[in-house]
Amino acid sequence: MLCSECGSSNVRLSAKPLKETFRGEEFVVSGLEYYVCDDCDEVVMSLAMADKQAKEMAKQYRKAHHIPSGEEIKSFRKSLGLSQKEFEQYIGVATPTVSRWETEAVIPSIPVASLLIHLINIPEAKEEQFKISRVKNRAQKCKVFDFVQYTKKSKQNSKVFLSDIKEG
CATH class of the missing domain: 1.10.260 (434 Repressor (Amino-terminal Domain))
Incomplete structure (x- = not known):
């Protein structure tokens, strides 16, 4: 896999919690596997990974604001x-x-x-x-x-x- 930011092939799999912003608020998403470029620190995800991450952030946002499912x-x-x-x-x-x-x-x-x-x-x-x-x-x-x-x-x-x- 190549880094989409710098083109490096020095990309490794990671499962560390990922801090992301959703609707102006920061959330930490755990339990996801994604790739990180060792040269530029860019996070690279497949569409399936990104979809999983988006759903988890939305779930946390709903919970934080008591929004019905x-x-x-x-x-x-x-x-x-x-x-x-x-x-x-x-x-x-x-x-x-x-x-x-x-x-x-x-x-x-x-x-x-x-x-x-x-x-x-x-x-x-x-x-x-x-x-x-x-x-x-x-x-x-x-x-x-x-x-x-x-x-x-x-x-x-x-x-x-x-x-x-x-x-x-």
Whole structure:
């Protein structure tokens, strides 16, 4: 194996704990094998190793910030009897956010994780959030309706304006 930084073949296998930064915080990942260049100290990993490292850092980050796992989010959503799309409306996030959380492709932000923890642990909060999401959905529907009405009026006004120009 060659070092990807300096091209040296003086690369050795290591299993020492590795200190890495994830979302601005330092974490130590143990139990991984990776290569280190003896000439430039560059850490070299295969894609499988890097994937393992990323998953471990994400796991530590979740634990440090009490962020629910993908399985916990999915379980909570299902306990509410909501589809992913309905849950996105309930929480107030865009599609396909919930799918990404549940598969752990993306970690919820700390403020969203705080909301999720609050909803999971406080039964009264669930109903309150339903009320909020219903109001937001109604408001969004009104905005769409108002826009459609505005567009129709604009088209009518444009036709009148154009006919006035042609006649003038």
